[in-house]
Structures are given as structure tokens and as C-alpha cells.
Amino acid sequence: MNNFYIFIVRLILGLVFGVLIARIFRPDWSIFAGALTGIGLVGAAYLMEMIKKRKPKK
Numbered sequence: 001m002n003n004f005y006i007f008i009v010r011l012i013l014g015l016v017f018g019v020l021i022a023r024i025f026r027p028d029w030s031i032f033a034g035a036l037t038g039i040g041l042v043g044a045a046y047l048m049e050m051i052k053k054r055k056p057k058k
Contacts (some may be wrong), residue, residue: 001010010042010045010046011038011039011042014038014041014042014045015034015035015039016038017041018034018035018036018037018038018039018040018041019031019034019035019037020034020036021034021037022034022037044047050051
């Protein structure tokens with residue numbers, strides 16, 4: 001699968017789960033705050049992947 005398609009799938013799922021999490025735990029937040037939460041989830045996924053792939057220098 002192309003890296004761009006993986007990014008699109010992660011972005012869509014991140015937005016859906018971000019809005020869902022925001023609606024469950026903070027019902028007073030707007031949908032845009034939920035979308036920002038989802039974007040943060042996608043960013044965290046890429047950050048953890050980058051940290052996992054980094055090799056320690058000896």
C-alpha cells in the first residue's frame with residue numbers, strides 16, 4: 001500500500017475517533033475541537049513510529 005493511502009486512512013480514522021472521544025468525555029466541545037484531537041492522535045502515531053524506527057547511536 002502506498003504511504004499516501006496509509007496517511008489518508010490514519011487521518012480519517014483519527015478524525016472519527018477524535019470526535020468520538022471528544023463527544024464522550026467533553027460533550028460541550030465543538031466538533032472542531034474533536035477534529036483537532038483526532039489530528040493530535042495521528043501526529044502522535046507518526047511520532048511514536050519515528051521514535052520506534054530510530055536506531056541508538058553507539
